[in-house]
Amino acid sequence: MPMRDDDHTGTRIKEQRRLAGLTQRAMSDRFPYSYSWLTQVECGARPASADFVAAVARALRIDVTVLTGQPYTTQMQEDRLAGLIRPIRESLDLYDLGDDPQVTTRAVAELVAAAEELCAHVRAAHLHAAASALPDVITELTVLCWRSPTTELWRALASAYRTAHDIAVKLGFYDLSSVALDRLGWAAERAADPCLAAMRQYFRGLVYFREGEYSTGLRLVRSGHSLLDQGESDRAALTVAGQLHLGGSVLAARAEKANLAADHIARAREYAERVGDASRLHWLNFNAANVALHEMSVAVETRQYDEALRQAKALRLPASMATSRRAHYFIDRARVEMELGRREPSLKSLWAARRAAPEQTRYHPGARETIRGLVHLSRQAPEPLRNMAAWIGM
Template structure:
């Protein structure tokens, strides 16, 4: 069992609970977890899972990061990440100042290609290198968009904002990810691009799914579909399918198995219509494989771990599957193996996820939760598990 320290999520829950003038018993009565578990979390004897923290944050009406503190990282890691994302934050803040006379932007065609490459690098989980180059590209595209008022340039700018959202989300800066999505909507509206606007609603819905607000998530998914009503292109069809997958995740968080099945079926039908994997559409991973991944993810969300394990062991990912999605699958699989008592398999999949996407895996809360669970369950800590725990910052 990890030794408790003086500053962990449990101590912050205790502090915020007292500020809300609630006893442990009063708080436990308002969350779907026991008084005993709350007591253990607050004293550091048990780790606070993402779902547990979300539930407490909703009751206390505070942002999740108030409780997590440094978002799933050590203080040193957080400081390095803060330095990395600060220029992105500054670039996002200059969106409405018009053309910048101090910038000599590269030709529009080159900038559009660069926006696409940045998105590709994030999908390949090269987060730090993409984050380092992103602010400059945003600045150039912002200048070029205001200067030329070109639809393709506005579209590329919206794409870079989406990339900023993805980076911020993956390294735990949730406030910045929300700002980036607002900027994406701003640029997409100037491009008059309903597909990009629908992708933005999909991303927003997943954000509300994470904090356990399924009704808002459902409304956002519906809004995304309505944006695509007048679009009949293959691109729009792929995004519509992705929205169904997002809806399945939102429904799973609400525990609505019927709605999950409905949306998975709808997404599967779309996948049949397009054929193959649609990696060419805004770097989405939509297709038959991703439908299966979301079906498994819904089982995990609803705590149907035996079902999820059967589904995970049947999934064969295509060689073309994006690295980010492959690594996420391995982390989910590891978590399910851990929950069903297969510690060796869980550790094996975590090691595979680390090899595939070290940056993404290191900052993923479920990877951290799985390693914590394996440490708690182990009578003795194998060297590999010890190395993984140290690497992730436990």
């Protein structure tokens, strides 16, 4: 196997635990997993799931990326993505510098359309295309917002900042994603758009979901709801509110608040029935199918794997489902099948994710850990699994 036994999340957990001066017994007393579970993860006999990594990071008071090894720079260099991050970072830093007479901008309508196209690229999991075009769009929109500010331009700039956040998260640059969210809040305030402000709270909630701070994440979800006018005629507000409920469902599941998770799912389903397919409204992919996907995610997060697999098999993803969301479904399904010892179906699900969204799958830490779990389950890894492990960088 083209895999280094000393280069995985478990070894990083062991290293950070030792740096903190903790034995495995002492560590197991600090977070909600057993001593046996910890020892298996550290030696590579068990994959480090996202919830496990978040719990370790919270217990040791370190960032999740210290444990996952993100960003995966070797693969980014191979995919010619590494050189695209600095221009994005620099464009985000222009927000308070005012007009730049040296910048020639496209027409307003063209830039607004370009910001929409960036969202479409991310939903289609075309990360290289989005990352390549993004800095110029942010730069030109920033200059235009200073030259002749309008609500339309501020909204477009907020959308571009949201795209920066999406790309940064998918590539593992979480510090950059936080900067992008700050800029999103800045632009949303100037656009006087409560939906954009509430969406920012949703994305911030997912930051705390990743880091294992679930109570803070749930507070952000409640804050997002408080910003919205959820009147009968406001479809946009209902859509964002529904998405906030979806975020709340997985946060509550991780926090072991089963009743709250179920309530969030029920409320999201109610909103989905009221708005119909709102998948393109703010590019949130909000519809009944996404509610069903989050209900499956709740089962995954609460480790009800048999129920999660039952739901996964019953799901029929519509053709309108965004490619990025479709790939996420296959990655979740692969994890469930791996946990249940269903090696061949799990590998098939990973290949389905790779075919749908190769860039997204390659940089998804959950996909990596599932592959590691499959390798451990296999006495002799079959060629498709060896190919997958080599492709993902193991």
